[in-house]
Amino acid sequence: MTSFVEQFKRRAVQLTRDLRHRHLIQTALRKYEAVRDKTRGSFQDWQSARQAAAETKWEAVNHLDKYLVEFVGKLEARGTKVHWASTGGQARDIIFGIIRQKNARSIIKSKAMTSEEIHLNDALEEAGFEVVESDLGEFIVQLRKEAPYHIVFPAMHLSRGDISAVFARELGSAPTDNPEELTMIARRVLRNKYITADIGLTGANFAIAETGMISITENEGNARLTAALPKVVISLLGIEKILPRLEDLALFLPMLATSGTGQPLTCYNSLYGGPRQPGESDGPEEYHVVLLDNRRTELLADPEQRDALHCIRCGACLNVCPIFRNVGGHTYGTTYSGPIGSVITPHLRGLQDWKHLSYASSLCGACTETCPVKINLHHHLLQNRRNAARQKPSAIEHFAFKLFAFVINRPGCYAFVRGVARFAQKFHPLLKGKRLDPAYGWTRTRELPPIAEETFKEHWRKRKDARD
């Protein structure tokens, strides 16, 4: 079995060579940046908004015990059945339990990264249920039997031609590269599914403690249909989705939209507070909320990186990340890709298996700079590296850095190593860029400057001697 790091490297090699892919992603994200900047400009003060958002999430995450209880109490008072799941397996069991109890066969879903996290679709399909993603991007990647490419833009790696091809293959539609026609093809399939589905399954963008409501943000109206038409609706969400007050949405909805897509607000924003109440004409007969921990409480227990739970899954850090922009979303092999994925995946799925993602960063800090809730993302990558090396140091690296520290702190040793390197570099052209080259990692694609004939230190010493 190849390890996760080898898979990552193999995919990274493939994708960085794929200039068409790089161009597609970079062009799309440059457009996003331009729109985002314009929308940010309509905030009175974007930096103060970030600060306020960070403080609100800090309050929520640091008082999760209180706010979760408040949230659940309010939901239950209106007849919602709330379930607590410690693990992905438990969450799946709870959802399966509801489905079986209702003798349901078909499930319509709106976008929920938490369901990706617990591999719900695979489990449902394996058990013989029909599950259909109703978000257009998710619908497309589901037809391609792929994971979402990006938290917010699941199908951003595909051209119209790619989408037309998968529709033709899976739905038998006539090829077209007209976006409206493509949307209509999906719409015809999906409208039918909403009506016939036994169960609707949604995620959540925010969970409002004060009112016991779930806030869902979307652009297609598919989540509304998913939550409104089936008789039974389930919402699956991570426990960190909490916001203390309803009025917090006044900041968070525009912030999520601005950071996520560059829109001032998304087209549809809905609040769900429970099943159909007496006297109401619509809404589900039964409403379930599944609260997922799945090792989030371990992150909560880490005061250094707890702020990673502030994340509102806007995807802004992915969009600006030069690593993401060159290797793409699938290369990570995780539910959450990009900087936030590299920070939290080691916590959610094991540090030693996923530490390579923290090393696969130039630590440029563009993620931290853009994060609307001010998560110190690139410093967390450094901390993950430190934790990984402390827990299980690589023997070679550990020795190398001990030697490094020894040499650096001893000017005589430093001068000796310099001399050796100067001698050795005479023979470097023989090996340069070849596999035997000790600097192969560098010289395969880049020239390496030689050690100067007179280094700065040598120059300085000479100058000093001349003056004395």
Added chain:
Amino acid sequence: MFHSMLMKVTLFIPCFVDLMFPKVGISMVQILEKLGHTVECPEQLACCGQPAFNSGYWQEARTVGVKVLEELQNAEVVVIASGSCGAMLKVFYTELFAGTPHTEAATKLATKCFEFSDFLVTKLGVTDLGARFPAKVTFHDGCHGLRELGNKKQARILLSKVQGLELIEMKEAEVCCGFGGTFATKFPMISTAMGEVKCASAEETGAEYIVSSDSSCLMHVQGLLDRKSYKLKTIHLAEVLAQS
């Protein structure tokens, strides 16, 4: 008015500047001395320890860092010949030494550290060095200088006063060039792809030179340019400012 405030400047020359780009350090000495300041370079120091720190080996980084703290404790002001090493001394040392007996020394050092261009513009208030460099250039913001130290304007102000120089901003000047220290050799494919994007943005401007405050970024970019036989050259800001 600032010119009268003559100082004893301790210049910190990072390992790669010492070994591969001595002209950068020599240019800085030349500029600082021309302004009347006394320059000192501690010969005991060779590196800030960032390679170990960034790789997760904080104990080894501390071994190097402790010596830096000791050597620089009596310095009046420390000027660092790289944005990245500047960020290490000014920002990351406080994180590295948090909860150790050296916390105070690290915090104290942070207050007197300046990246070269920041020192000239912010601390000394000097913007015109009387330099002449007749060429079209574009400026690459090194990430650590830009985001850890918050230096965006300093280099541009200095360049705007250089005679004959035309600065043409590239698209995405703030996007990382892909160097990232050990990242460049651990994930060379990603590092190279990022560098290619940077070279393309720079070339699009029609500039002859890519200028930056960080020789490490430039080493990576120049390495790619040389391999691909571009005409574009890289040059450190200090070398531009020392031309007359």
